[in-house]
Amino acid sequence: MRHSAATLARLLAERAPTLVRELLPNGRRDGTEWRCGSLAGERGQSLAVHLGGTRSGVWADFSSGERGDALDLVAAVLYAGDRREAMRWATRWLGLDDNPAAPTVRRPPPAARPTETDADAQARRGAARKLWLAGMPVKAGSPVAAYLAGRGVDLAELGRAPGALRFHPDLWNGESRRAWPAMVAAICAPDGAMVAVHRTWLAPLPSGGWGKAPLRDAKMTLGSYAGGCIRLWRGASGKPLAASPAGETVVLAEGIETALSVAVACPERRVLCAVSLANMARVQLPAAIGTVILAADNDSGNPAARRALDTACQWFLSQGRAVRLAMPETEGRDWNDVLQDETI
Template sequence: MLAERIAVLAPELLPHGHREGVEWRCGSLAGERGQSLAVRLTGPRRGVWADFSSGERGDALDLVAAVQFGGNRRDAMTWARTWLGLGDGPVPAIARRAVVNKATTADQDHDDQRRRAKARQLWHSAPTGIAGSPVEAYLRGRGIALREMGRQPGSLRFHPAVWCGEVGRPLPAMLAAICGPNGKLAAVHRTWLAPTPAGGWTKADLQAGKKVLGSFAGGCIRLWRGASGKSLSMAEPGESVIVAEGIETGLSVALACPERRVLCAVSLSNMGRLELPDAIRDVTICADNDGDNPAASKALQAACAWFGRHSHTVRLAKPSMPNSDFNDVLRMNEHEQETDRHGP
């Protein structure tokens, strides 16, 4: 019964979360803003949740126990009966609730379809190719010289006017296609851009400069095909793949290792849900060095365990400097080379 009403229960238990596709997402069981904890809201698995940072998971009753009662299911059961109206108060009519839930599920499914359609419409409204665009200039400012790679990722596009709710008007943006395990476009990642006084482009000065339109669980941005040049679904048996968290990090790695296939998981929590073809055997995770961050460490461990359970050999690479990623490493190396050429 809790699972049937999870679309109401989850926001009540975790009020600072947000709806993302078929899931309610927040930072942890404390309910703060974030992405690491996901509660399924629709379908046969509704009520199932997982905190990809801590590895905790369970059903709807477990969620009540974890949030309200420190894991005590007996106390959670007492609370749940009252919340469901099964205690001293009037008992809700099951038939009426089932109708309401069906309507709610239909509304949620419709919302998911609408967001997916908006993502596809946005993607197809942007011209293909980023050569000479502000996206190329933005990436060049991050030390990523795409022209040195011989070809440019088809998963990236530039759009001159993408609506930004934070400022209430359209802004230029880099778009990235997030494809589901079936290879179809599932969502679009948006990085809003702004021109610099020097004539370049940088990330827009926003509280949330990057956002995803649509649900991307299990999907990824297919940044670089590597030496084979084949799509991910056509990966050759025994092929290896590099998985990064962010776009800039993934492109930095692709620039250094152009012969390797590189994927962007979009978020650390989603890295622990990424679905790869059976032909992929070896996975190298190019992780950010988040310093002394227990939540990030647990999420990374969960990702390694996920790939291990799916019969992949897992290798982990991290920058040595705390609170840095491989794009920081790339830019630092470029700075050192420039200093060696021209002096301090």
């Protein structure tokens, strides 16, 4: 029995709290809404999904102007707007046919033509670049170096600070209505252009050193970055990502600290940061990359996170690449936790 788009949208809306955890596992509940940064699923506030009432399943991305119902959300997150594919997925996910719901490969959004580029997106990209230029290279003794050292990442072991990271001494934060020192990371599109920045606001610790600023959201992104990543470490080849040697192995981690922990432990590997678990299933790599190692957090107790990780595995397997999963043995821990244990 085939179901109409309206019926599927209504049934998805009835399960909105479960649906958003499936599609956008890095978001968080804010009253009657589920909030995240964008359709890429990173943490933030721009995208809101209603979780109940007469508007259950209705969503809007206030940065891009995109909006729709629960079925549109499936299409936008998983299938670059293809509602027909979204209907097939929804039918399986809702258990309305006999086929089990399998991990779905998230498709990157199609490249926009210049005449179709959203003006707000261009403004955010410009703001991200301006912010990046206002920063300065990370040096020994800087708050960024001290913050990373407190997380067990000694940049001296790498011989230099990654060029993707910068220090901003006085970066405005909207939540606290004041400026803080911050670590700023460049997020690059597949073609190498910088499209967004990741910000980590910092503050001195009472015990000495530096840590994250006492904010609800001490980490935020500026700009859309679906399919992009932070290029933290080039590994043994020393070549840009676009010039990766044939068959090279790349390590892809979710967060900056985790990725840097891998770089310290395995400096011969090329290491990238996906910024969010949802975007891990969208990162686009050169054809030369033969193997992808996913340096995953151990979120085995979180079914939504596990499904997102499975989606990332399927994404790279579908491209003919070998995929390996590296995960700490203890639930709730990541590779930065492991590194800190070793440096105590």
